[in-house]
Every structure is written in structure tokens, then in C-alpha cells.
Amino acid sequence: MKKIGVFVCHCGINIASTVDIPKLVEDLKNYPGVAYIQDYKYMCSEPGQTLVKEKIKSEKLDAVVVAACSPTLHENTFRMAVQTVDMNPYNCEIANIREQCSWVHKNITEATEKAKRIIKSVVEKALLDEDLEPVKVPVTRKALVLGGGIAGIQSALSIANSGYDVILVERQSSIGGRMAQLSETFPTLDCSQCILTPKMVDAGQHENIRLMTYSELADISGFVGNFKVKIKQKAKYVDWDKCTGCGLCIEKCPKKVPSEFDQGLGKRKAVYTPFPQAVPNKPVIDCENCTYFITGKCRLCEKVCPFDAINFDETESFIEEEVGAIVVATGYDVYPVLNMSEYGGGKIPDVIDGLTFERILSASGPSGGEVRRPSDGKIPKEIVFIKCVGSRDPENHYPYCSKICCMYTTKHAMLYKHRVHDGQPYIFYMDVRAGGKGYEEFYQRAQEDDKVVFLRGKVSKVYQDDDKVVVCGIDTLSGSNVEIRADMVVLAMAIRPSKGIEELAQLLKISIDQNGFLTEAHPKLRPVESLSAGIYLAGCAQAPKDIPDTVAQATATAAMVLNLFSREYLLHEPIITGVDEELCSGCGLCIAVCPYDARKTNREKGVVEVNEILCEACGACAAACPSGAAQQRNFTDTQLSNMVKAILAE
Amino acid sequence: MQLSYYPGCTLKTDAKNFEKSALAVLKHLGVSVDELEDWYCCGVCFSQTRDNLMQQIAPVRTLVKAKESGNRQLLALCTMCYNTLKRSIEFIKDDAEKLETIHQFMDLETTQFYGNEVDVVDILTLIKQIGLEKLKKSIVKTDAGLKIASYYGCMLLRPKEIAIDSPDDPVIMEEILASAGCENVYFPFRTECCGSYQIVNEPEIVKDRTRKIVGSAVKNGADLMVMLCPLCYFNLDEIQQDIQKEDKSFQTIPVLYITQLLALLMGLKPDIHDFSLHSIDPRPVLKMKGLL
Amino acid sequence: MTKNKTISSHRISSEDVDQLKDISGVNVYACYQCGNCSSACPAVEFMDISPHQVIRMVQLGFIDELVKSETPWICAACITCTVKCPRGVDIARVMEGLRQLVLRSDFEHGNLCDIDEKLRKKLPQIALIGNFRKTIL
Secondary structure: OEEEEEEOOOOOOOOOOOOOOOHHHHOOOOOOEEEEEEEEEEOOHHHHHHHHHHHHHHOOOOEEEEEEOHHHHHHHHHHHHHOOOOOOHEEEEEOHHHHHOOOOOOHHHHHHHHHHHHHHHHHHHHHHHHOOEEEEOOOOOOOEEEOOOOHHHHHHHHHHHHOOEEEEEEEEOOHHHHHHHEEEEEEOOOHHHHHHHHHHHHHHHHHOOEEEEEEEEEEEEEOOEEEEEEEEEOOOOOOOOOOOOOOHHHHOOOOOEEEOOOOOOOOOOOOOOOOOOOOOOOOOOOOOOOHHHHHHHHHHHHHHHHOOOOOOOOOOEEEEEOOEEEEOOOOOOOHHHHOOHHHHHOOOOEEEHHHHHHHHHHOOOOOOOOOOOOOOOOOOOOOEEEEEEOOOOOOOOOOOOOHHHHHHHHHHHHHHHOOOOOOEEEEEEEOOOOOOOOHHHHHHHHHHHOEEEEEOOOOOEEEEEEEEEEEEEEOOOOOOEEEEEOOEEEEEEOOOOOHHHHHHHHHHHOOOOOOOOOOOOHHHHHHHHOOOOOOOOOOHHOOOOOOHHHEEEEEHHHHHHHHHHOOOOOOOOOOOOOOOOOOOOOOOOHHOOOOOOOOEOOOOOEEOOOOOOOOOOOHHHHHHHOOOOOOOOOOOHHHHHHHHHHHHHO | OOOEEEEOOOHOOOOEEEEHHHHHHHHHHHOOOEOOOOOOOOOOOOOOOOOHHHHHHHHHHHHHHHHOOOOOEEEOOHHHHHHHHHHHHHHHHOHHHHHHHHHOOOOOOOOOOOOOOOOEOOOOHHHHHHHHHHHHOOOOOOOOOOOOOOOOOOOOOOHHHOOOOOOOOOOHHHHHHHHHOOOOEEOOOOOOOOOOOOOHHHHHHHHHHHHHHHHHHHHOOEEEEEEEOOOOOHHHHHHOOOHHHOOOOOOOEEEEEHHHHHHHHHOOHHHHHHHOOOOOOOHHHHOOOOOO | OOOOOOOOOOOOOOOOHHHHHHHHOHHHHHOOOHHHHHHHOOOOHHHOOOHHHHHHHHHOOOHHHHHHHHHHHHHOOOOHHHHHOOOOOOOOHHHHHHHHHOOOOOOOOOHHOOHHHHHHHHOOOHHHHHHHHHOOO
């Protein structure tokens, strides 16, 4: 019989106050298999670990059971410790007598008895544990970044600069994302495009980055280090290999439609680049609005193109690639104003959202940087900004805080005042969240230097009256309801994850939370990993955040990817469910229940085979197998049966 | 379509116009209603306390009578009755403890009400159920060219659990009037409270509200204002006169129940309307638009 | 409203507060004082304490001041405040609770005959009933 060493932890008073440890040790001393038993105050401490190592050597133990807290916390600690004294780590087991015993019971006698049974059952398991070696998995050292905004660009650059290949996939025809639409950024009031475009150019020209714009992820299979992806390249109708970006087609195109980049305020042509600094600076034809596609006539662009780059017969194409890591940086959309019926529901032209106001402020925007209102182009003299629209509203909209609105609204009011010297900006707020570096000082500037009037309260109603927009709100600080006959109203709408995130999450098999954002592996300690190995998160797709935090997170994400690439091979847990070919009849029941597609029939042999790398050790096949051919390593039917017997024994 | 009808106190007295016109309109659209036998006060205003079941007895008794009538739907014309009855159902249904206590107090009744046996419906939802196409076909005065401001008041839209439409931006009355060939005037005070029972003790509140509501409707070019609640009707109609006495510049607007307007547009006999009950006489405007 | 207030756990967990909670069933601690209720209230101009201030005072335990105020009697029970609240606090029920604290106590209810006769004859019944239930004559 194997010699098992049992080490019982007090965990301070966490276990010791509810479990009578001396009695436990006394009662277990003579249990078959227990060659040595000792208790200690904090097993996970260095002296505690040293104790285990010494006793393995001196008592010549074959396996170790540490009765302590949940294995999710210290199983790894102890497994690594026993490895240093040449014990196979899979002979080190944890008996959870804290979360599953001392923390959930009050009666000492009963808790002690329960702890005893738990430890006995784990000893039974350890008696039949085999030495196991982790499975080695190769790694494809290439990354796929989904999303070409600042998060995606930063991630891609950090990975590419370390010498690895990156495929950067972006849905629009140019990278740049939301940051390209902004006017100036807080708190420095840097011109957004001026600080973004160098990075865009870098990404566009980097020898390690393959830029695929106007493209989307179509399919994916595989697992960490070994993904197979299929990318759909949408039909551009312009051959970018021939196109030089001269812009003649755009100039001559007769069809004008509202520009998405300008939030519907300005116009673009049917053949277009979204903005002048686009990367790649080559146009695409919008087939839903192009005259030729609708009526069959025109094709003027084709006629004027000096390089013969227009190709109306182009179709969408698919590219297949192998990558080792995927970064999801798909960014955000703004919650639409039409959802706010109390603020006009999108029917009042001079009530707009913050992103639209950015375009109005922008020098390259529809009004050339002059603040003019959408309805009649007049310069607004009384402008109202409303914060927390759709955010912090669990009853009607979204419960979370969108984080960036306090700062960008303050910025909007300041920029407005800098351009309209005799204008008066008002901001309706509930709180001001200015926690970042330099943010509080920025906010103070708005109040003192720019005389922005901050009114603390919500706005219950906004309606049109003649050519004014009447804002009915409240200033709780002075205790009065306030009514402002404004020229224009800007709403700080909630930040939402980009359209299509649910379908993408399903495709990638990563989870999204109840608000629609991608779920990180742990909110505090693992903020850039998803729960699926090999898929990482960056930017607003994971949660609302500003540019400094986005860049920091994107760089961290890249570091995780580089961490993955730095290893020669990945190690996969070996407690997988194998196949005993003597017992297997090839019935295939296990294949039907496997959620990871890890099992396949071998038709020649007439048995089922398991892909050890895909198997995630869930045990479903072992439960389904009628003959016992599917046994999970170190969780065999015999072991489990012995464990149950030990728990139920008198 | 057969349903029960609960009139309530005011509809038989001050709001006769509402009842007569509503029943005539429904009859013309092929719907007849059975007035409940033996009806009592509906229990208005709905008690917002959580701990006093006494005030649920009146609504539940009404619903018992509705259940006994055998009809699934109960039409409550007065919006305050609608609100009270509907909220009462939401409050007691599926709550065994509350139901037990209430049934103990109603041991003289032969039937017990549990919450899901009767659907309380308002006149607007009922008209939509009958069908807007059917309504459109029944209109004879198609070229009246009327600009109508629809005033909703509180009781049909609040609280959210019994609201018949969006509390901020309802469209049900406008949809019905559009089918009837009217032009809708949207004004920002359509869903604001008229002041309700404060007319008794604090008439200044009602005056303030009436000014805002009527002023907004007039400013947006309405010829007439329509509504459904007898109390809103009283507040807005009667008080307009008082305001005009104090302020000659205040422009008044005639107020009608929506069913009165529909009855006129359908060409039904005008003697169902008792115009003496109106403070602001609507007859001049109605004559001008060819409805009388 | 007094300007100097002493706040203590004794006040915040007092019997009055508990009673109000039992009658109304509302958790006032969800309120973050955005003021939307007061902003939308049709009768706020006539009130001495605005609706959001009422909730604040319930949070701090100043029921005695609230039952002396005019506000619950000016409220027209239109429920707009409740519908506008982003946190789902039922302010209308809190107002009702304050009314009940007074109406259920040893209190002299007014006389129907005190209403002006001409007005009384004109009024629809629902105005009178609403008045009895919700206000003091």
C-alpha cells in the first residue's frame, strides 16, 4: 500500500475554530494508508511547505494529502513544492475542509466528523493516484487582433514590435475606430487625430502586421496556441493593389449619402474613404447606396480611374490562417438617443449625443470646427449638457456608470466656451468622477476659468418650443427646479459594446456579462484574459474606459500574448479521460456528450480515440461510457467509488 | 364581442356625456356591453399602502361582480376606475395570504375572485381591439379638418405595471384619431397631471396646471382638446373659465371626451351630448367644422 | 426645515422610520438624490419640501419634521415621481405612507360641509373621495 502523508492546516482560526484538529489527527492516525499525519497553523506558508517536503523525504512518502482550503487557491503551491523533492505533483491532493466544511457549519462535533470523512475520501483517492506528466502543446506564434481602434492598434504594435506576426482585422475600411472621430482628448486637449495617426501609420506600414480592413471574422476552430481562423474580406469593388488613393473617383461620384463618420451630420459619396487620414487610404464602394448597384447606370468612377482599379465584379473572399492567440478589441457604440423618449426620442434635431458633438467640434467635421446646431446652423448661445443619460439607470436603461462621460462632458463645455466666448454652457450632473491623473485639475479649470455652470440634478423632460429646446431639470444643491430655454442640448449617452458582440462571443465561445460586455477571467487579478485560454480582451469591449486605460490594457494584453509565445510549448493538464481500447466497443456515446469535440471514432480500429489536447477533463464521457472504457486519469470509477464508500462508512 | 361594463359614480352624473357617447360609439362598431348588476364604488383612489387590505375590498367586490357576469373582459370607462381596478388585481393576484384575508371579509358573496379571471380594459385599448380599419370605415364626417390635442392625464399611463402605452411618449389616442381622420397636435404637456383631487383644497395647483396644459395645446394650434378622465375634464374645463375671468388674455379651448368627438365624426345623433355640462362651449368650433 | 440637524443611528433606525417602511414597503436607501422626481413633480412649486428632499429626510430619520410639512397634502398622487425614478424608488408610496402616519393617528378629520356649497355641487364625486383618502380637509 502506498504511504500517504496527511497534513492538516489550521488556517489560523478559519478551520481550527470549527474543527477539532487534535481529535481529527488522533482519529486519522490509524486509517489504512496514512503513514504520517501532522497539523500546522498555516500549511501554505514557507515553514509549512518546508515541513511537507522534509516529511516526504524522512518518512519516504509516496503521496501527500493537504487538508486545508479550496484547491483553487493552493493546489498549485503544494504541487510545485512536492516536485522539488522529486514527488510527482499528481500525487499531491487537497482535501477541502474549509470552504466545504469549517466555513459552512457551526457545530464543532459535526464539522469535525465531516472533516474526517472528507480527508478519508481524499486519502482513498491518493492511494490509487498515478504519476502523470502534463501534455505538451505546440504554439503558433502568430496573433489575431479583432478591432482596429486604439486598443487593437496598440496591442498589434506591441506584439509586432517584439518580432511576432500579427493579423489586424477591422470591420470598417480604415483603422482608427472611435478615437479618430474625436476632436480633442482630455485632459491635455491634444488633437485626437494628431496623436492617433502616427500609430495608425505605424500599424499600416509595420512589416509584421498584416492589415485586413473591411473584413470580419467568419469562423474559428481549435484551441489555445492552435487556432484556425477564417476571415471574410468584404467586397470592396476597388482593387487596392492597383489603387493609389488619388481620390479622383470620390471627387466625381454623383451620389451623396449621410456620413457615418460624421454621425449623420455631414455627407460622403457612395465610393468613399471614411476620413482624410484613413489607413489604408483607399476607397470602397458602398453597394447599398451606389447608383450602379441600385439602377444599373453610372459607373463614372470606373471611367475616371486612371489605374483601372474599379472592379464591379469583385466578390467577398475568405482567407484562412493559423494563429496562436486572439485579441478581442472591438470597441464601443453609443446608446442611441432614440431610446430616450423623455428627451425627445431622437425627434428633436438639436438634441444630440456626445459623439455627434465631437464631430461638430472637430476641425475636420461637418461645420469645420465651428459650433453650429444641426437644425438651422445657428451658433448656440445657451447650450445644455446632460450627463448620465442611459447610464446609472437600472430601472429604465443600464445600471452601470459609463466612466468617460464626466470628463468628456467637461471637455465639451470648455471647448464650446473657447469657441463661443459669449455662450453659456450648463452641465446637469449627479456626480463628477474625475479620478485619473490631471482630471480633477481639468474639472476645476472648467468651473473657475471657463465659468461652466454645473447644476446638480437630473433632467426630467426636454421638449421643443418654437426654435428653443426647453430643458426642465433640477439643481438639488440650491433646492430649486430649473428650466433653461436652450439652443442646443448634448446628451452624454451610455457606452455600449459594439454591434455584433453577441454573435462574435458565441463564435469565439467567450462569455458576455449581463450588460453585454465581455467577461474577464477575474475582475481584479486577471483583467485582460477571457475565460477561454488563448483569447484576450482589450479596450471598451471589456468595459467602458478612457484612452490612457485602454492603451495600458492593450499593452497588458500584448504582454499576455507574448507570455504565451515565449514558451516552447504549452502544458495541458493530464487528468484527461483516456480510452481503454480493450474495453471500448466504439459505441460513440462519449462523442455525443463531449462539449469540446475531443473524441473521434477510429473506424479501422473500431474504437474511440481522444485528443488529449482538446480534452478539458470534464468527465462527461466517463459518466456516459457503458463499458468503463472511458476512465478519467486519477478520477477512475474505482477511485470515485472508494471515495464515496469512505464518506458513507460508519 | 361581449363584455361587462362598470360605470362608476361619476359617469352616471357629471360625466353623462362620456357614458352616452362611449356606449353609442361602441354600439355603432358592433359591440354591446352588459352593465354590471349591483355595482358599487370601485374603491378609488387606489391605496398605495402595503399593509391595509381594507381598501382593496371595494375593487375586489367589483371584480367579483364582473366575474359573476360571465364575461371575460370588463370595460371601465372612467380612467380612475380603470387604474384602481387594474392595480388592485396586480396587488392581490397570486398572493394567497392577501386573498385569504380579503375573502374572509367577503363571506357574504357567493363567488371568490383570485386575480386572473377578469381582464379590465379601457376604452382606447378596446377600440384598438375592435380594429382601427373598422373605425375608419365608420367615419362619415371625413373632411372636418380638425386639429386635436389629446390629453392623457395620469391614470392610464402610471404606474408602469398597468400602463396602456409609454408614459413619456404614448401614441394610442393619436393613432385612433388619425384613423378617424383628424390631424394630431403633439404638445409637451400631454401626459402631465392636471392636479386631480387638489381642486377641492388647493385650487391654485389646478389653475397652475391648467394654464400650462391648455396654454401648450393652444400654442401648438389645436382646435379642440380630448381626454378620458372625468376629473381631468372637470379640472381643465371648469378652471379655464376661472382663469379667463382673472386674465382676459388667456385663450380657452373646448374640452371633449374622446368618445364625444368620435360620435360626432361618426355622424351619430347629436342629442346624446348634453352641451350644458360643458363650461367652455364647444358648439361654435364644432359647427364651424361641420360636425353639428 | 431646520438647518442644524443631529444625525444618529437611533434616529435612522427609529420606530417611525420602521412604521413608514411597513406602510409603504419602500426601500429609501436606493435613492441617490438625482432629483428627477422633484424635477417632474407637477405640484412641487406649492410644496415646502421637494419630493427628493422628503426621501433624503426619511433616509436620515427626520419623520417628525416630515409629518408636520405641507408636502404630503399637496401631492396629487399622480405617480410621475415613481415612473421617473432611475432607481425604482416608489416615492408616491412614501408620500402615501406619510399621509397615513397622520391620518391613522388621533386626528381630527375635517367636515364635508366645510367645502363651499356651490363648489361641492359641481365637483365630480371622485374629487371628493380622493380628497378624503389623501388629504386633510
